[in-house]
Amino acid sequence: MTIxxxxxxxxxxxxxxxxxxxxMPFGIMLPGGDWTQLLLTTIVMVVSARPFIxxxxxxxxxxxxxxxxLVAIGTATAYFYSLYALLTGQPVFFESAAFVTTFVLLxxxxxxxxxxxxxxxxxxxxxxxxxEAEVFRDGHFTAIxxxxxxxxxxxxxxxxxxxxxxGVITKGTSSVDESMVTGESMPVAKQSGDAVIGATxxxxxxxxxxxxxxxxxxxxxxxxxxxxxxxxSHAPIQKxxxxxxxxxxxxxxxxxxxxxxxxxxxxGASLANALIFAVSVVVIACxxxxxxxxxxxxxxxxxxxxxxxxxxxxxxxxxxxNDVKTVxxxxxxTITVGKPQVTDVVGxxxxxxxxxxxxxxxxxxxxxxxxxxxAQQAQVTPRPVTAFQAVQGKGVTGQLNGQTAIVGNxxxxxxxxxxxxxxxxxxxxxxxxxxxxxxxxxQQIIGLIAIQDAPKATSKEALTRLKRRGLKTVxxxxxxxxxxxxxxxxxxxxxxxxxxxxxxxxxxxxxxxxDGQVAFVGDGINDAPALTTADVGIAxxxxxxxxxxxxxxxxxxxxxxxVDTALALSRKxxxxxxxxxxxxxxxxxxxxxxxxxxxxxxxxxxxxxxxxLAMAFSSLSVVTSSVLLNRAKLDTAGQTA
Amino acid sequence: MIKWIVLFAEVAAIGFIxxxxxxxxxxxxxxxxxxxxxxxxxxxxxxxYSPETVxxxxxxxxxxxxxxxxxxxxxxxxxxxxxxxxxEVPQNQTETIQIDTSKPGEYQWACGMDMFHGKVVxx
Numbered sequence: 001m002t003i004x005x006x007x008x009x010x011x012x013x014x015x016x017x018x019x020x021x022x023x024m025p026f027g028i029m030l031p032g033g034d035w036t037q038l039l040l041t042t043i044v045m046v047v048s049a050r051p052f053i054x055x056x057x058x059x060x061x062x063x064x065x066x067x068x069x070l071v072a073i074g075t076a077t078a079y080f081y082s083l084y085a086l087l088t089g090q091p092v093f094f095e096s097a098a099f100v101t102t103f104v105l106l107x108x109x110x111x112x113x114x115x116x117x118x119x120x121x122x123x124x125x126x127x128x129x130x131x132e133a134e135v136f137r138d139g140h141f142t143a144i145x146x147x148x149x150x151x152x153x154x155x156x157x158x159x160x161x162x163x164x165x166x167g168v169i170t171k172g173t174s175s176v177d178e179s180m181v182t183g184e185s186m187p188v189a190k191q192s193g194d195a196v197i198g199a200t201x202x203x204x205x206x207x208x209x210x211x212x213x214x215x216x217x218x219x220x221x222x223x224x225x226x227x228x229x230x231x232x233s234h235a236p237i238q239k240x241x242x243x244x245x246x247x248x249x250x251x252x253x254x255x256x257x258x259x260x261x262x263x264x265x266x267x268g269a270s271l272a273n274a275l276i277f278a279v280s281v282v283v284i285a286c287x288x289x290x291x292x293x294x295x296x297x298x299x300x301x302x303x304x305x306x307x308x309x310x311x312x313x314x315x316x317x318x319x320x321x322n323d324v325k326t327v328x329x330x331x332x333x334t335i336t337v338g339k340p341q342v343t344d345v346v347g348x349x350x351x352x353x354x355x356x357x358x359x360x361x362x363x364x365x366x367x368x369x370x371x372x373x374x375a376q377q378a379q380v381t382p383r384p385v386t387a388f389q390a391v392q393g394k395g396v397t398g399q400l401n402g403q404t405a406i407v408g409n410x411x412x413x414x415x416x417x418x419x420x421x422x423x424x425x426x427x428x429x430x431x432x433x434x435x436x437x438x439x440x441x442x443q444q445i446i447g448l449i450a451i452q453d454a455p456k457a458t459s460k461e462a463l464t465r466l467k468r469r470g471l472k473t474v475x476x477x478x479x480x481x482x483x484x485x486x487x488x489x490x491x492x493x494x495x496x497x498x499x500x501x502x503x504x505x506x507x508x509x510x511x512x513x514x515d516g517q518v519a520f521v522g523d524g525i526n527d528a529p530a531l532t533t534a535d536v537g538i539a540x541x542x543x544x545x546x547x548x549x550x551x552x553x554x555x556x557x558x559x560x561x562x563v564d565t566a567l568a569l570s571r572k573x574x575x576x577x578x579x580x581x582x583x584x585x586x587x588x589x590x591x592x593x594x595x596x597x598x599x600x601x602x603x604x605x606x607x608x609x610x611x612x613l614a615m616a617f618s619s620l621s622v623v624t625s626s627v628l629l630n631r632a633k634l635d636t637a638g639q640t641a
Numbered sequence: 642m643i644k645w646i647v648l649f650a651e652v653a654a655i656g657f658i659x660x661x662x663x664x665x666x667x668x669x670x671x672x673x674x675x676x677x678x679x680x681x682x683x684x685x686x687x688x689x690y691s692p693e694t695v696x697x698x699x700x701x702x703x704x705x706x707x708x709x710x711x712x713x714x715x716x717x718x719x720x721x722x723x724x725x726x727x728x729e730v731p732q733n734q735t736e737t738i739q740i741d742t743s744k745p746g747e748y749q750w751a752c753g754m755d756m757f758h759g760k761v762v763x764x
Binding site for chain 1: 644647648651654655658659661662663664666687688689691693710711712713714715716720721722724725726727753754755756757
């Protein structure tokens with residue numbers, strides 16, 4: 001029988017007794033008196049309370065005890081004592097057993113609903129998945145179930161349709177609403193060669209794309225797996241409740257016995273009164289509120305994050321965020337756009353570009369890409385280079401038309417001298433946050449190329465928010481000090497650590513950790529060691545290339561402002577966990593003494609029925625508080641850190 | 642006189658509670674039955690889990706069959722926090738959970754409220 005049915009039966013058969021109780025002061029008695037009470041309560045006990053007793057007995061045999069143990073002992077004691085009292089002609093309190101059962105079941109009915117509510121985020125994500133795909137098979141497009149889509153299939157998507165799996169557009173253009181997966185509210189324009197994400201919604205155009213990730217490999221499937229794991233993870237704070245809940249029920253039983261002893265043996269209360277106090281103690285104690293405090297908040301918090309495109313990996317991360325003092329950023333691709341462009345060329349432009357482009361043609365370095373793009377724009381064609389060689393940490397060199405050519409960074413300056421003009425130009429460009437590349441031919445620097453990687457439009461705002469939160473911001477970069485400081489100035493960074501080789505980023509993070517907990521924000525692919533070293537690793541994603549394995553927090557959107565939102569959400573969730581725990585503890589700490597009659601002299605006592613009501617609502621209130629986390633305002637501006 | 646009897650009975654009851662719940666008691670352990678490159682264990686949920694400890698062989702795909710006999714809503718979910726599994730088990734039904742046995746170790750499972758525990762040992 002379901003809990004709901006058990007509740008209704010308990011309610012229906014308890015109601016006459018409630019009416020009887022209310023009418024008693026007016027001299028109206030329930031017909032049949034105590035015998036009617038016995039009949040009604042017996043039905044409630046047999047139908048509604050029996051499962052508690054069965055469950056309590058089953059766990060007792062295994063040396064375990066749970067909430068059912070308390071409810072079963074409380075109601076059974078009230079019931080059997082009343083039976084004895086009835087037969088010996090003393091006052092009975094059958095209604096306590098019936099009311100406690102009703103209230104506890106009422107609490108469980110609500111609680112069950114709330115718990116479903118708390119865990120619904122994952123289901124919503126799974127339901128985003130498209131059901132069908134129009135796949136090109138045997139010369140035409142046919143609709144097949146998504147599960148049958150194979151890698152490399154060509155899939156057509158019409159306006160208003162969901163994109164079934166991840167892939168790359170081969171034909172057509174459109175704008176796609178990706179908000180359900182990335183949290184990005186603006187539609188994204190897509191054309192041939194662009195990546196599309198499964199489960200997002202095609203808005204305007206029809207296009208064909210090639211499936212490159214299916215099944216468990218798709219971004220959505222990975223997010224679902226991650227969120228599921230996060231929702232069921234443990235927070236370190238949970239050790240506290242684990243310890244308490246393992247001794248909770250036996251401890252309460254002992255307390256109840258002591259209560260009875262004190263009232264009956266030492267104070268000399270009547271057997272009935274002493275029993276009522278003991279039963280109240282058993283009934284008011286609520287281990288469930290403790291057990292639910294952390295998991296439900298974690299579930300709602302991580303679920304809400306997923307909706308915003310912020311994936312928080314587990315409870316441990318959530319707890320760590322709380323103590324973060326410093327946020328360290330990687331520069332390229334995190335604070336800046338990550339697509340450097342040539343802004344200035346000093347010297348004979350065509351000649352400088354030609355040498356640089358010829359040497360950099362084979363390189364995949366982002367700066368090389370910028371130089372080649374500029375060369376192409378200026379219609380300069382690279383020349384063949386012989387004896388090509390990389391100079392460790394400095395640049396590249398090679399033979400061009402029989403002369404030694406070189407392209408590299410300012411570390412080359414130990415081998416070459418600049419003219420006064422060139423030095424002035426270099427300093428001016430570096431102060432403008434531009435990276436300067438030196439081009440040399442025949443032992444002489446013949447020109448400079450200035451390359452700039454502009455900060456993202458949102459970087460400044462993101463950093464302002466973090467500062468308002470009272471956090472120190474640091475930028476780590478391999479660039480030289482002057483360039484780094486210029487960028488830092490533009491976006492408002494507190495400290496710059498420049499000239500850090502990629503392999504040394506983790507060491508720099510470790511250095512900063514000596515002054516307190518550090519969060520590192522990076523792109524997840526190149527920065528994996530630093531992300532793991534930091535107390536909280538925040539990996540920025542972009543589109544489908546999310547490095548889900550690195551970082552405790554993964555931002556699906558490539559927007560730096562989400563760092564602040566992620567911190568706000570983590571803190572909110574963690575403070576909700578603490579609030580829940582505080583409430584669950586304080587409830588038991590205050591409720592049990594009141595129920596035991598400690599404040600009897602002050603006139604403060606609780607009958608078993610009120611104790612049952614209090615217990616039903618204590619666990620319900622904890623779950624409700626967690627569910628409300630979905631609506632809680634996120635303090636993203638960081639006014640109160 | 643009766644109060645003395647009550648006093649002794651109650652003190653004895655407290656002693657029994659301490660011994661019964663906190664004393665050392667053996668828990669039920671089950672070794673998985675390995676058949677034809679798969680292994681499975683049946684676990685009954687009734688006032689806790691029997692068996693409470695399940696031993697699995699590493700590298701062989703494993704399934705655990707949870708059957709809930711207990712009406713208590715305390716036991717209506719099985720949660721493996723290490724694997725991200727949170728499976729609802731309706732009363733008097735059997736739910737199958739796949740366990741990834743690629744890494745040896747001890748993995749706890751718990752009920753939805755973290756009151757009852759069991760563990761899988763992969764070796």
